[in-house]
Amino acid sequence: MNRATLIKLIHVARRELQLDEATYRAALMKVCADKTSCREMTVPELVRVLHAFQQKGFTVRSKPVLRGVKPASPVAKILAIWQTMHRQGFVQSGDEAALNAWIRRTTARENGGLGVAQLAWLNQDNALAVKVLESLKRWHRRCMLATLPPGTPAESYPRVCQRYEAETRVSS
Structure with a gap:
């Protein structure tokens, strides 16, 4: 240290x-x-x-990336998918600021023109967080299907992820 x-x-x-x-x-x-x-x-x-x-009793704890976000929460999943999309080249920036901008645009329709400004704020409205998560999954699925060979069946999100991973492993 x-x-x-x-x-x-x-x-x-x-x-x-x-x-x-x-x-x-x-x-x-x-x-x-x-x-x-x-x-x-x-x-x-x-x-x-x-x-x-x-x-004397002090314990050193590491600071979580997003305070108050449980690992299986929709907010944590949104962050994980965003970072995966960045690694795969579907979004230019994998940082939280870029994700916050996308969330703001995406939630503006649902929120009367005012989008949610921070990813962590979605914790307060689980229904909206799930809508954002599903929207991001649909976008990611479309991106993966566009890069897969023509004729690839348009299956569920997890199945398309598996196909994409298998396909990119083979072509690497």
């Missing part, structure tokens, strides 16, 4: 352990004699401080 990340984690630990200023400074001095600020510490000293806070 780099210095900045360690300092951020130490400050998160301080907040989660609910340490007041005096207790926090005393904890720093206990680990690194004569140093009461993270700014004065070297990386190994910062690691020791973080380890000391972990022994």
Whole structure:
């Protein structure tokens, strides 16, 4: 871990352990004699401080990409399909800003001209999230069918995905 990340984690630990200023400074001095600020510490000293806070009950957790999105939710599926479409070359940008722009345009019809501006906001309206998901799946299916050999049956979305993956693996 780099210095900045360690300092951020130490400050998160301080907040989660609910340490007041005096207790926090005393904890720093206990680990690194004569140093009461993270700014004065070297990386190994910062690691020791973080380890000391972990022994007091702090746990380091990774930050999810989208807060509050469950893995099987329509919102998570929308993001996964968008990123897949980008990898496959069907959309130019795989980032969330491009996806948000598409969602805004897509939901404008359903929402009286005002589209939903953020993917995460679809969590509040599951019915609208499902409509957006199904719309994205139909678009992705059309893109895949257009690149498959003529005469490929227009099957369900999962089956077309399987055919496309098999076809692109063979041609690679």
